[in-house]
Amino acid sequence: MPIDAFEPHPIVRLLGKPSADFTGGDLVRAVEQLGLHQVNLRYVGGDGRLKTLAFPINSRDHLLGVLIRGERVDGSSVFSGTDPDASDVYLVPRHRTAFVNPFGERPSLDVLCSFYAEDGKPLPYAREQIVRRAAEVLTEETGMTLEAFGELEYYLVDEPARIYPVEEERGYQESSPFSKGQRVREQVLGHLSAMGVPLKYAHGEVGNILEEDRQLVQHEIELQPVPVEQAADHLVLAKWVVREVAAAHGLEATFAPSVSSAGAGNGLHIHSRLVRDGVSTIVGDEGIDDTGRRLVAGYLMAAGALTAFGNTVPTSYLRFADGDESPGDICWGEKDRTGLVRVPLAWNGDVLPGMVAHANPGSTEAVPEPAPHPQTVELRVGDGSADVHLLLAGMAVAAKRGLTDAGSLKLAERLSTADHDDFEQLPTSCAGSADALEAERELFEADGVFPPELVDAVLERLRAADKAAGDFTKDDDARELLVRRYWHVG
The missing domain is CATH 3.30.590.10 (Glutamine synthetase/guanido kinase, catalytic domain)
Incomplete structure (x- = not known):
């Protein structure tokens, strides 16, 4: 499907594909060609607000790992009532949500993420998993x-x-x-x-x-x-x-x-x-x-x-x-x-x-x-x-x-x-x-x-x-x- 000439999303224009089809490899290419220097993993916390985890780009392999695997975070600091003794959770990027951050000191790629529990299942009390x-x-x-x-x-x-x-x-x-x-x-x-x-x-x-x-x-x-x-x-x-x-x-x-x-x-x-x-x-x-x-x-x-x-x-x-x-x-x-x-x-x-x-x-x-x-x-x-x-x-x-x-x-x-x-x-x-x-x-x-x-x-x-x-x-x-x-x- 050709991309509309009026398409405002720079990554969609660059890759020539809709955001629903983005892959981790696509986003690496976008980072390279758009001259971006940072990746921000974004998520919605237990208070309903947007949070940020910022990564400098150290290498191509490092970038691909961040964009595909995501990271582990302290769930007890994100969601009230979580047991601090067993609070580590996975944060996994949803590639289709990627966009170029219009703010900040460094040109950055931002990606919204989903939460998963230790067993790999959707974290039931994470906002995006509930909806x-x-x-x-x-x-x-x-x-x-x-x-x-x-x-x-x-x-x-x-x-x-x-x-x-x-x-x-x-x-x-x-x-x-x-x-x-x-x-x-x-x-x-x-x-x-x-x-x-x-x-x-x-x-x-x-x-x-x-x-x-x-x-x-x-x-x-x-x-x-x-x-x-x-x-x-x-x-x-x-x-x-x-x-x-x-x-x-x-x-x-x-x-x-x-x-x-x-x-x-x-x-x-x-x-x-x-x-x-x-x-x-x-x-x-x-x-x-x-x-x-x-x-x-x-x-x-x-x-x-x-x-x-x-x-x-x-x-x-x-x-x-x-x-x-x-x-x-x-x-x-x-x-x-x-x-x-x-x-x-x-x-x-x-x-x-x-x-x-x-x-x-x-x-x-x-x-x-x-x-x-x-x-x-x-x-x-x-x-x-x-x-x-x-x-x-x-x-x-x-x-x-x-x-x-x-x-x-x-x-x-x-x-x-x-x-x-x-x-x-x-x-x-x-x-x-x-x-x-x-x-x-x-x-x-x-x-x-x-x-x-x-x-x-x-x-x-x-x-x-x-x-x-x-x-x-x-x-x-x-x-x-x-x-x-x-x-x-x-």
């Missing part, structure tokens, strides 16, 4: 693949602008010079594209917040659908790149779910679709079909428990209370932004040619048909604190439940905003989220997806965070201290 197992179980059970992507919101924090000052709550898709941070957005787009992260677009988001000594300007990056395992990695990479680029401009970036009582927090809405043999299974001639409704029902059935992975800090629940479009009701609707699950406006093949012809008089150009169909289902529960690998793994578990539960279509009908207005509520605190997960833990632990020890750790962390926060809702100073405590999450 991979969840995806495998879903496909084995249904024959379908869950694809997903995120809408990643963040704020850039700076001194108040002296010229073209920002206007509060007027940032949605604002343009420069009124928009602040456009250069950051554009550089982030360029870096992520060259790293092999498929993107839809980036824009200014609604949240402009003006305070006495600073301004907070909200932005959003929307990615493209890929299998859930890749979608989780892409979100972690996107957060890393946003922070690096912002820091290079002397700005602070935050994904915090609540940044101020004066404006919106940062959500992390996840779009998803089910695909079989390259064809979407959630949409038919009349829009969202029964498979799509079963997917929606699966998310709604597990909604409370999913907050344990998508809303992990006390300020997550401030966002629910403060935000005009933050969900509280466990319900869904088509094009309705108040529901927990939303089916966005579809690209209507019947009306699209007419719109294109009206916008471009005299044009006879055919309107391209994307494959798979771009229709998605949007889960609006998550925020910037989300443990994205666990959230996406949880969504795959919930999807399987919806697809296999005999009552899911009736549930979807009952929880539609079109016909009802009295719904169950999401948890209102970390402790409530922990209770919801505990009540559903068998669902997530089934088929060896979520290890019981990891579920225990999530429950303990949520309840401890809730206890430490206390009652911060009655005191503005206490609230501000809590917001600052969870300023850099995920």
Whole structure:
């Protein structure tokens, strides 16, 4: 297959093959020809953040060994609760994830890695292995693949602008010079594209917040659908790149779910679709079909428990209370932004040619048909604190439940905003989220997806965070201290 002339990934262009076909030998060739001097093995730790293990290149054999064999690391320093007496684990590169690091002092090749135990089996509590197992179980059970992507919101924090000052709550898709941070957005787009992260677009988001000594300007990056395992990695990479680029401009970036009582927090809405043999299974001639409704029902059935992975800090629940479009009701609707699950406006093949012809008089150009169909289902529960690998793994578990539960279509009908207005509520605190997960833990632990020890750790962390926060809702100073405590999450 020839490589597209617009391909932004330099290693793909160099090798003339898609990243899915990369080998260790291919990456050695890329290092040689691109003049790279270092290899960084990257992985997601137990805190959901991207970690780094840097290797100087001593020889060709040394380079090939690092890229194929990987390294051993101390699992007890990566994952809480690991026994220090038997904590050595293997870190093995996934060649298809390789990219040229756009930052750092030395030109470097970066590769994401997977964890394995002493016996060579996938390390069950490693983030990437959990979401991979969840995806495998879903496909084995249904024959379908869950694809997903995120809408990643963040704020850039700076001194108040002296010229073209920002206007509060007027940032949605604002343009420069009124928009602040456009250069950051554009550089982030360029870096992520060259790293092999498929993107839809980036824009200014609604949240402009003006305070006495600073301004907070909200932005959003929307990615493209890929299998859930890749979608989780892409979100972690996107957060890393946003922070690096912002820091290079002397700005602070935050994904915090609540940044101020004066404006919106940062959500992390996840779009998803089910695909079989390259064809979407959630949409038919009349829009969202029964498979799509079963997917929606699966998310709604597990909604409370999913907050344990998508809303992990006390300020997550401030966002629910403060935000005009933050969900509280466990319900869904088509094009309705108040529901927990939303089916966005579809690209209507019947009306699209007419719109294109009206916008471009005299044009006879055919309107391209994307494959798979771009229709998605949007889960609006998550925020910037989300443990994205666990959230996406949880969504795959919930999807399987919806697809296999005999009552899911009736549930979807009952929880539609079109016909009802009295719904169950999401948890209102970390402790409530922990209770919801505990009540559903068998669902997530089934088929060896979520290890019981990891579920225990999530429950303990949520309840401890809730206890430490206390009652911060009655005191503005206490609230501000809590917001600052969870300023850099995920």
